[in-house]
Amino acid sequence: MKNNQPLAQQQPxxxxxxxxxxxxxxxxxxxxxxxxxxxxxxxxRSDDVGGTWRDNQYPGxxxxxxxxxxxxxxxxxxxWSRSFSGSREILEYIHHLVNHFNLRQYIRFNQNxxxxxWDQDKGLWQATTTDGDVFSGRTTVMAQGPLSNPGWPGIVGxxxxxxxxxxxxxxxxxxxxxxxxxxxxxxxxSAIQIVPELAKCADKLTVFQRTPPWIMPRPDFTTPDxxxxxxxxAPVSQTAVRKALYLAHESMAxxxxxxxxxxxxxxxxxRWHLRKQVPDRxxxxxxxxxxxxxxxxxxxxxxxxxxxxxxxTKLITWxxxxxxxxxxxxxxxxxxxxxxxxxxxxxxxxxxxxxxPITGIGGRSLNEEWKRxxxxxxxxxxxxxxxxxxxxGPNSGPGHNSALVYMESQMDYIVRSIRTIQSLKLKALxxxxxxQDDHNRSIQSRxxxxxxxxxxxxxxxxxxxxxxTMYPGFATQYAKQMADLELEDYRLLAEEAAxxxx
Amino acid sequence: MAKIDLDNMxxxxxxTQWSLSDxxxxxxxxxxxxxxxxxxxxxxxxxxxxxEHVGARAFAAMAxxxxxxxxxxxxxxxxxxxxxxxxxxxxxxxRWGMLEDGELPEPNNNLRLVIEWLDRFxxxxxxxxxxxxxxxxxxxxxxxxCKFLLDTVDDPVCHQAFELINGDEAxxxxxxxxxxxxxxxxxxxxxxxRMTAQLMDPRLILGIASYxxxxxxxxDNIVEMGLPEEKLYEAMRKFEKIGGRTGDGRRNxxxxxxxxxxxxxxxxxxxxxxxxxxxxxxxxxxxxKKAFPAVPSWVxxxxxxxxx
Numbered sequence: 001m002k003n004n005q006p007l008a009q010q011q012p013x014x015x016x017x018x019x020x021x022x023x024x025x026x027x028x029x030x031x032x033x034x035x036x037x038x039x040x041x042x043x044x045r046s047d048d049v050g051g052t053w054r055d056n057q058y059p060g061x062x063x064x065x066x067x068x069x070x071x072x073x074x075x076x077x078x079x080w081s082r083s084f085s086g087s088r089e090i091l092e093y094i095h096h097l098v099n100h101f102n103l104r105q106y107i108r109f110n111q112n113x114x115x116x117x118w119d120q121d122k123g124l125w126q127a128t129t130t131d132g133d134v135f136s137g138r139t140t141v142m143a144q145g146p147l148s149n150p151g152w153p154g155i156v157g158x159x160x161x162x163x164x165x166x167x168x169x170x171x172x173x174x175x176x177x178x179x180x181x182x183x184x185x186x187x188x189x190s191a192i193q194i195v196p197e198l199a200k201c202a203d204k205l206t207v208f209q210r211t212p213p214w215i216m217p218r219p220d221f222t223t224p225d226x227x228x229x230x231x232x233x234a235p236v237s238q239t240a241v242r243k244a245l246y247l248a249h250e251s252m253a254x255x256x257x258x259x260x261x262x263x264x265x266x267x268x269x270x271r272w273h274l275r276k277q278v279p280d281r282x283x284x285x286x287x288x289x290x291x292x293x294x295x296x297x298x299x300x301x302x303x304x305x306x307x308x309x310x311x312x313t314k315l316i317t318w319x320x321x322x323x324x325x326x327x328x329x330x331x332x333x334x335x336x337x338x339x340x341x342x343x344x345x346x347x348x349x350x351x352x353x354x355x356x357p358i359t360g361i362g363g364r365s366l367n368e369e370w371k372r373x374x375x376x377x378x379x380x381x382x383x384x385x386x387x388x389x390x391x392x393g394p395n396s397g398p399g400h401n402s403a404l405v406y407m408e409s410q411m412d413y414i415v416r417s418i419r420t421i422q423s424l425k426l427k428a429l430x431x432x433x434x435x436q437d438d439h440n441r442s443i444q445s446r447x448x449x450x451x452x453x454x455x456x457x458x459x460x461x462x463x464x465x466x467x468x469t470m471y472p473g474f475a476t477q478y479a480k481q482m483a484d485l486e487l488e489d490y491r492l493l494a495e496e497a498a499x500x501x502x
Numbered sequence: 503m504a505k506i507d508l509d510n511m512x513x514x515x516x517x518t519q520w521s522l523s524d525x526x527x528x529x530x531x532x533x534x535x536x537x538x539x540x541x542x543x544x545x546x547x548x549x550x551x552x553x554e555h556v557g558a559r560a561f562a563a564m565a566x567x568x569x570x571x572x573x574x575x576x577x578x579x580x581x582x583x584x585x586x587x588x589x590x591x592x593x594x595x596x597r598w599g600m601l602e603d604g605e606l607p608e609p610n611n612n613l614r615l616v617i618e619w620l621d622r623f624x625x626x627x628x629x630x631x632x633x634x635x636x637x638x639x640x641x642x643x644x645x646x647x648c649k650f651l652l653d654t655v656d657d658p659v660c661h662q663a664f665e666l667i668n669g670d671e672a673x674x675x676x677x678x679x680x681x682x683x684x685x686x687x688x689x690x691x692x693x694x695x696r697m698t699a700q701l702m703d704p705r706l707i708l709g710i711a712s713y714x715x716x717x718x719x720x721x722d723n724i725v726e727m728g729l730p731e732e733k734l735y736e737a738m739r740k741f742e743k744i745g746g747r748t749g750d751g752r753r754n755x756x757x758x759x760x761x762x763x764x765x766x767x768x769x770x771x772x773x774x775x776x777x778x779x780x781x782x783x784x785x786x787x788x789x790x791k792k793a794f795p796a797v798p799s800w801v802x803x804x805x806x807x808x809x810x
Contacts, residue, residue, distance in 0.1 A: 281621070282800040290566055318582040319575075321519040327809075331579055333522040333586030335809045457571075 013124050014041040016418055017137025018106075019113050022051020024391035024407050025143035026094065027072055030101045031415045034074075037422070041135055042103070043127060045112035049098050051145050053091045058171040058190060058344075059197035061087035064300050068238065069245040069402040075100070076238050078231030084220045084300075108135070116140065117359040118385065123427035123495070125388065139387040139418050144355055146392040146469075147347035153185060157323040164340040168194060169347060179203045180339040183328055185320070187213055191344035192299050196307035198342070205313045206336055208320060208328065211456075212286065214270045214293045218300040246475070249401040253474050256294040256400040257450050267293045277305035286317045294399065294451035296458040349459045349469070360385035361430070370394075373466035377436040377489065378481055380413055386430035386493070387421065389414045394468045395443050397460070399452065401475040409482035416485045428493035435489035446472040506680045508572045515579050515673060520666050522589055522808035525659065527597050534656040535598050542727050543655070544600045548607035549723060550647050551591040553639065555804060556616050558584030560636050562800075563624035576677055583670045585804065590663050592806040597659065601806065611786040612719040614794050615712040621798040623705040630685045631706065634756035635713060637678030638741050638764065640671060643720055646737040650729045679744050679751065686754030697755045715782040717767050722783065735768035 015037055018025045021044035029040050048054050063070050067080040070090070077093055085093075098104055115128040125140040150169040152158065158165075164175055168190035182202045184191055187209040198205050231238040255262035270293060278284045287305070308315050318330035327337035353374075358366040361384050369375075369382075376382045379396035380389055390396075391410050398406050421429050447453050447467045452460050460469040471478050535543065561581035568574035595601050609617065624632065648664055648671075655661075700706060725731050742761045746752045766775040 280799050282798050285625070318585070319579055321516075321521065329519075329521045329523075331519060331582035331586065332803075333520070333589050334805065334807070335521055335523050337809050 011041070011133070011135045013136040013138055015039040015137070015422070016041075016139050016141060017125060017127060017135055018042040018141040018143055019116075019127065020044065020051060020143035020145055020148075021049040021107050021109075022053070022143065022145050022148075023094065023404060024145070024411070025051075025141065026097055026101075026103055027404075027407060028141050028143060028391070028411045028414055029103050029106055030072075030074070030097065031411045032418065033101065033103075035415055035419060037415075037418060040106045041137065042107045043111040043113055043129065043135060044107055044109050047109050049103075049107065050091045050094045051148065053087050053094060055148070055169050056087055056171075056190070057091075057173070058166075058168045058194050059177075060193035060195075061168075061190070062193055063087070063090060064189065065249070065402045065404075066245050068242050069249065070404055072097070072404060073239075073242065073408060076231075076235065076242070078228055078235070078238055080223055080228075082220060082222055084218060111135070113144075113356055115357050115359075117357075118361060118388075120361060123387075123493075139389065139421060141389045141391065141414055142393070143391045146397070147349065149348040149355070150343075151346045151348045152343060153345045155185075155320055155323050160325050161323050161327075161341060162325045163327075163338055166340060166342045168342065168344040175340070177201050177340065181337065182206070183208060183336065183338045183341045184344055185328075185341060186344035186346065187211070188344060188346055189297060189299055190346065192301045192304040194342060194344055195313070196301075196303040199307040199310050199313045202312060204338075205310075206316055206328075206338070207308060207313065208316050208330075209286070210317075210319075211291075211296070212289045213296065213299045214267070214289050215273065215299045215301050215304060216266070216270055217273050218302050220302065246401070246405065250474050250476060252400040256298060257452075257472060259292060259294075259451055259454065263293055263451065266298075270298075274305065278309065280309075283309070283315065286315060291456040292451050292454050295454050295456040296460075297399070346459060358385065358388075360388075370468075372464065373462045374468040375436065375440050377431040377439050378413070379471070380410060380482070381431040381436075381490075383431045383433040383436045386428035386491075389417065395440075395447075395471050396478070397470040398475060398478075399470055405475050406471070406478055409479045413482045413485065420485060420487070424492065425495045426492055427495045428491075430491045430493070432489055432491055435486075443472065506676055508576065508677070508680070511673065511677060512572055512576050512579075515576065515583075518669065518673075520586075522586070522593055524666070525590070525593070525663055525808075527593050527659065527808070529659050531657040531659050532597050532599075539654065540598070540600075543598070544595070545723070546647070546651070546727055547591055547595050547598075547600065549610065549613070549720065550643075550651070551588045551595070551607060551804075552609045552613045552617075553643050553647070553720075554584050554588040554591060555801070556613065556620055557636060557639060558582075558588065559617070559620045559800060560624060560632050560639075563620065563627060564629050564632050564636070566625050567627070567629035569629065573681070580674055580677070583674070587667045587670065588804050589806065590667060592804060593808070594660055594663060596806040598657075606802070606804065610719065610723075611789050612712070612716045612783065614789075614797075615786060616716055617797065617801060618794065619709050619712045621800070623709060626705060627709070628700055630681075630754070630756055631700065631709075633678065633681050633685065634745075634754065634760050637675055637682065637745070638738070638760050640674055640678065641741045641744075642717070642734060642738045642764075645671075645740070646724070646729075646734040647720075649733065649737075650724070650727070675744075682745055682754050682757050683748055683750040686748075686750040686752065686757065697759075711782070714763075714779050715786055718776070718779045719783045719786070721767070738764045738768055 016032055018028055021042050025042050029042060032040055062084055066083050067085040071077055071093060075097055081089060112130045113127045114130045117126050119126055124136045124138060127135045150167040166172055177198060178201045180202055181204040182198055184195055184207045195207055254260050255266040274284055274287055278287060307313060316330060318332045321329045321331050324335060327335055329335045353370050354367045364384050366385060374394035376390060376394040379393040391407060396406055417429060450472050452470050453467055461467050558581050561577050561584055565574050565577035565581060568577055652664055721731055721734055724734055741764060745757045751757060766772045770776060
């Protein structure tokens with residue numbers, strides 16, 4: 001939609017235009033606010049905050065990282081009810097952040113950005129929404145989430161199914177699952193949480209698996225009251241626990257990211273967990289991964305394997321031929337019939353492209369540039385797209401530690417950059433192509449030695465096998481990478497020198 | 503047969519799927535089975551169904567060991583397709599009144615031994631051992647048995663089902679022989695040394711000890727059903743002909759072994775082979791059912807119901 005259409009409204013420019021009101025967008029707003037930057041606009045496509053945790057409210061939804069680590073270090077919550085909190089409690093925490101830091105004033109709800117373009121003359125990013133409104137910002141933060149749109153599998157006949165279709169990332173809470181014949185397609189992180197819940201209420205539950213995941217025991221427990229009191233009265237004790245959890249997860253990098261003796265040890269632990277919970281040899285064989293641990297996301301669960309062995313539950317590993325009106329046809333020639341199919345098939349991954357068109361200097365299109373795999377400088381800036389910052393940009397994904405730890409490094413980098421733009425009165429801060437290329441050469445050569453690039457197919461890789469997703473190192477290394485704003489890697493364009501870069 | 507492009511083959515496999523509900527199992531024609539045929543056919547179909555089913559399990563083992571992802575996917579499909587054949591054959595048995603509701607046909611003792619071996623050791627075998635034995639079983643037993651069936655049974659539903667089954671089997675054999683040639687493409691000497699090492703693996707020796715008598719047992723069954731055993735031998739010679747059509751195929755040491763073994767099987771005069779193997783068949787026959795451990799759970803996955 002063009003900007004000059006009658007319905008379009010032009011808003012005054014913000015110092016920081018943030019797209020998305022999930023953890024990253026809200027966290028960035030908090031950090032900016034703490035630095036005295038308050039001219040912030042947050043565009044949220046939905047009518048509520050929370051991003052991933054607002055959308056993923058399927059039965060059993062929970063986080064795979066302990067809550068004391070999956071929360072902001074600057075806003076710790078002493079009241080987590082469990083070691084691994086459920087999605088509702090995490091959403092409550094996000095609501096608490098919004099209220100506590102008074103963020104609602106910045107948020108424009110129901111504003112779905114459909115286009116983002118750099119106006120070189122004005123030195124502004126212009127975000128157009130699907131309603132035709134235009135919001136501008138001197139800087140823009142992409143906090144729309146790397147995994148925010150439900151991904152549907154490319155199975156033939158998916159539109160023919162006449163029963164109910166549910167997606168884990170867009171759950172219909174009005175649909176009553178009790179006594180239904182239910183199929184679950186997918187055995188990833190969402191599926192292994194949904195299956196135990198559905199097994200409790202379904203008449204018949206059938207789980208369709210293509211590749212078995214590695215599943216580790218989940219040290220989940222209810223937080224005792226004395227623990228909450230201790231954290232409230234002596235916050236330093238919670239910081240100490242957080243640090244310990246951080247270091248414990250850091251050590252897991254040695255097993256997860258690189259192929260080491262610890263990888264073998266972790267695989268043995270995974271197989272022990274399976275053997276302990278699944279006595280039947282054939283079922284165990286079906287559930288045993290045949291790829292190196294760490295190549296795909298490692299899952300944690302204590303109740304998935306037992307749920308699969310309930311009398312009303314069945315695991316199907318035959319390839320799916322097609323979906324029909326009444327159910328799912330598999331290659332062993334049988335049509336499995338259902339009232340409802342649950343697609344626990346994850347998200348659309350934009351590791352080769354952008355979620356909406358982004359136009360940079362001279363009309364260049366980021367979608368085009370990222371077609372063969374996304375690339376950025378330190379995961380956060382892209383040359384030719386000044387004053388634009390990515391949270392969870394290319395090669396920032398953690399495989400072993402809390403995403404929020406990585407996010408905090410990104411947020412602090414963004415705040416430092418925006419303060420620099422303001423204090424140096426810059427019109428544009430644009431990373432140099434050479435710096436971006438150097439960074440990517442180093443990242444890709446490090447990635448070549450990781451488990452993610454060891455040969456299995458995963459959403460971490462593009463169709464061509466290019467890894468634009470993961471960061472090949474410890475969270476501590478990533479924090480070090482993000483600790484300094486190295487201005488020599490950027491082209492700086494001063495406000496008064498309108499046409500020339502320095 | 504030219505060497506096949508496995509990626510194209512995988513696409514073709516995905517695009518030519520069928521399911522049990524594509525066949526009308528209640529259509530007229532079941533009455534064409536004569537009362538004389540019925541008991542023989544029942545035993546025959548049970549054997550055929552079990553051979554398909556153990557073939558399925560062998561493909562499952564090959565999928566685990568496949569050298570690349572395309573072949574792994576192909577074998578995963580073949581595993582399911584062989585299961586589909588077993589399911590379809592059971593549906594025919596049900597149609598002909600050979601099965602009670604929920605009944606599973608009894609496997610003979612030689613098949614029980616093969617099932618036991620597959621369940622315990624097949625996943626540990628090098629892919630090329632099974633990759634050579636399975637085409638032999640498919641071409642010989644499947645081929646000969648299916649031919650016999652279609653020659654003697656007039657039921658049009660049986661012909662319809664086997665047209666679908668044979669379409670799959672043609673692809674299984676195409677891939678099977680192509681993979682045998684891939685294995686033969688290399689340094690024969692090194693492969694020979696490697697094979698010798700593999701042959702000394704006691705798990706493989708146990709496999710051989712269940713495979714050899716199975717062939718003789720099937721020969722005996724065929725004779726009992728009135729099929730000239732020469733038909734089985736013709737099918738086995740086809741293995742030698744197709745498998746040995748190229749230099750690469752002939753260089754595959756496993757092909758050579760299976761081929762020479764096939765020559766023994768088809769020649770009853772080779773007493774030094776047949777006497778001990780026939781003795782093993784007799785021994786297997788007298789093993790009491792109770793002596794076998796419980797059947798593995800994959801055996802219970804077969805069904806004659808087109809829907810679940």
